[in-house]
Amino acid sequence: MNSPLKVAVLGCGSVGSQVVRLIGEQADDLAARVGAPVELAGVAVRRIDAPREVDVPAELLTTDAAGLVARDDVDVVIEVIGGIEPARTLILSALENGASVVTANKALLAEDGATLFEAAEKAGRDLYYEAAVAGAIPILRPLRESLAGDKVTRVLGIVNGTTNFILDKMDTSGAGFADALEEAQALGYAEADPTADVEGFDAAAKAAILASLAFHTRVTAADVHREGIADVTAADVRSAREMDSVVKLLAIAELVPAAGEEDPGVSVRVHPAMIPRSHPLASVREAYNAVFVESEAAGQLMFYGPGAGGAPTASAVLGDLVSVARHHRQGTRGVGESVYADRAVLPMGETRTRYHVAIDVEDRAGVLAAVAHAFAEHEVSIQTVRQEGRGNDAQLVVVSHEATDAALAATVEQLRDMEIVREVTSVMRVEGTEE
C-alpha cells in the first residue's frame, strides 16, 4: 500500500465533526478510491474541551491551527471554520507550505477568491470548494468540468435553505414574513440573527461563485445586486398564486447583451422573484436547494438536494478530498481558476428583467390608459394587464415584457407619484418564463 495521506481539519463544528466522522467511518473506501490510506494529522478547534458531535482522539486536537497547517507532514488541509479571518491566512499558509486545500468557505471565496486561487496556482496545488455552494449538491464540478465544452447562458438557483423554507411556508400557509421566520427559527432552519440568510448575503456569495465558474470571469460578492426577502408580503405571495406562480429567492447569473459592446456581459443578482409553478424550481420545497442551468447545447439541467447540514456538506467536502488527494499523490492538479473570458459585470440597471406590478387605483375612466402611458414613457412594453375589483378595491395587475431594470424601476417610481394611483401594493421581478 502507498504511504498514507495526512489530512488536517480546521474547525470541528457541525460540518467539521461530520468530516472527521466520515474520514474514520469510510476509511477503507477512501483508501481504495484515493489509492492510499487517508489519515487525520490533526483537528484544529477553538476549545479542546468543547462538546462536539464526534469523538476526536485527544492527541489529534489542537488549538494551534497555524501550527497545524505549517506541519510538513500535512498533505491536505480542510478548512471548515468559515468567515474571512483567520481562515484566509490559514489557507494561504497551507498552500505556501505545499498542502492542497478543500474549503466550504463561501464568504471568503466570494470576497477574496482571487488571492486564494493565485496562491494555489503559484503553489501548484488544488483549491477545491464544492461544499461552498448548495451543500451536498454537486454543482461546481459539473459547471467546471461536465459543461466545459458547452456555453452556459444562465444559472438560476435556490441556494439558501432558510429563505426557501420561509417563502414555502408563506406560500402554503398564507403566513406573513414575520410568522414564517419565527417558525423557521423554532424549527432550527433560521438562526437567531437571520440577517445573513434573510437579507440575501449568503445567497449573494454563492451567486458570485456560480457566476465566476459559469462565465469564466472573476465575480465577487460586491458585484452582486442583492435584495432580501424581508419585504416580501403575504399580498405578494397571493399575487403570485393568482398568476399560478410562486415567490422564490433566486440567485441569478446570466449572460446579457451589454450596451454598446459586441460581447455579452454578466449580470449577477439575488432577489425574490415570481416563477411559474410549472418551472422545475417551483417544486423545490422547504429547506431544499436546487440549481437550474441553461446552456446552449445541453439545454436545461437541474441539480437538486439538501443545501446545508453537517453531513450533506461533509459529503461534498469528502468528494473534494478524494479528488485533491489523488492529485496530490500523483503530483498533478485539477482545473484551477478559469477567468479567461473576463467579461464585464453589468450594473443591475442594465440587466433586462420583467416586472409584476400590482397597483391600487381610483375607479374611474382613463386609469388604465394613464398607467399604460407611464410604462410606454419608459419604453417598457406591457405583456398582460388584469383589472380586478371595483370602487375602492380597484386594482390593476401589470406584467411587463423584458426591459432594463432601470427603466422598470423608473416606471414604478412614476406610478407611485400618480394621482390616480392609491398604492403600488406589490412589485416583483418575474423569472423562469419565456418572453
Place this chain on the structure above:
Amino acid sequence: MNSPLKVAVLGCGSVGSQVVRLIGEQADDLAARVGAPVELAGVAVRRIDAPREVDVPAELLTTDAAGLVARDDVDVVIEVIGGIEPARTLILSALENGASVVTANKALLAEDGATLFEAAEKAGRDLYYEAAVAGAIPILRPLRESLAGDKVTRVLGIVNGTTNFILDKMDTSGAGFADALEEAQALGYAEADPTADVEGFDAAAKAAILASLAFHTRVTAADVHREGIADVTAADVRSAREMDSVVKLLAIAELVPAAGEEDPGVSVRVHPAMIPRSHPLASVREAYNAVFVESEAAGQLMFYGPGAGGAPTASAVLGDLVSVARHHRQGTRGVGESVYADRAVLPMGETRTRYHVAIDVEDRAGVLAAVAHAFAEHEVSIQTVRQEGRGNDAQLVVVSHEATDAALAATVEQLRDMEIVREVTSVMRVEGTEE
C-alpha cells in the same frame, strides 16, 4: 500557445455532427479551457456523400475509421458510432495507439466495459463516457467524483426518454400503451422499431453503468433484471392515479442485504413501478430524464435534464473531451474503472420490493380473508388493502410491505390459481416510498 490537440471523431450522425459543430464553434473557449487548441484530425463516416447536419471539410472525411484511429497524430478519439462492433475494435485500437477515448456507447460499455477499461488502464489513457447515460445530464462524474467520499445506497433513474414520454401520455390522457406509442412515434420520440426502448434494453444498459459506478462493482447488462412497459395497461395507470401515484419505467440500482452474507449485495433492475406523485421523479415529464441518488451523508440528490438528442449528448461528449484533453496534455489520467468493492450482484428473487396488486374477486364473505391468507403463506405482510365495488365489479387492491421479489411473485401466482379470484388485473412494484 501550446501545440494543438488532434481529435478524431468516429461517426457523424445526430450526435457526431453536433460534436463536430461544437468543436468548430467553441474553438476559442475549448482552447482556453484545455490549454491548447483543439483541432479535428478527421471524421470517420460510412458514406462520404451522405447528407449530414453539419458541413465537414471534405479533406477531414474518411470511410477508413481503422486508419484514422491508427494515425500517430491523433490524441483523442471520440466514438459516437454506437453498437458493439466495429466500435469496440476501434476503441481498443485507439487506446493501444496511445489516444485517449471519449464514447457515448452505452451498449458496448454495459456488455463489455471490462475489456475497454482494462485496455485504458494498460495504455495509461482515459476512457470517459458521460454521454452514455442520460444524455446531457452530468451524472457519471458526480457519482464517480463528487460522491467519492460518500456511500451511495440507491440510484433510481428515469433514463429512457421514449418510455417516459409514453407513460406520461398514458397518465395525462388515459390512453392505452399502443396509442401512446403511436403518438410517440409520430412525434419522433420513438423509433419505428421501438424494441430497445420499450422493452427496457436501453435503460438496462444505463442501469448497469450507473450500478458499476455507484457501487464500485462490475455490473453488466446481463446482470440487470429487465421488464419493459409493453404490458402496462390503462388500468395500471388508473390504479396508480387512485393511489396518488404515477407509473414510471425506473432503472434501480441499490445495496440490499444478501442472504447469509455480512456485506450487502447489489440489486440492479429495470421495470415499471408506481411512485408517489410527491416524489421528485414523478414530476419528470415527457421525454426528460432524471436520476435520483440516495447516499448516506449527502441524503437525496436529483439530477434532471434532456436525456437524449444530438446537441445535449454532444455537450456531455465535449465536457469529457476537455477533461481527457487536459489530462492527455499533462500526461496524467483521471479516475479509471473502480471495482474494488466487488459486491455480489443478487438475482431479482432476492431483491426486496413492494407490490401493488389489483384483483377482481367474487363478492362473497371470506374473500378478503382468503386473499390475506395467500400473502401470509408466503410471509408477505400487507400494508393496505382496499375493497372496491360490489357484485361482479368487486375488486381488492393490496399494497404489500417489502418482501423478496420471489415471495411476492409466488403470492401473485397463488392468487391467480384461487377460485374466488376472477382475475389479477394489475401487478406492479411500488418504489420511492418509505416503509
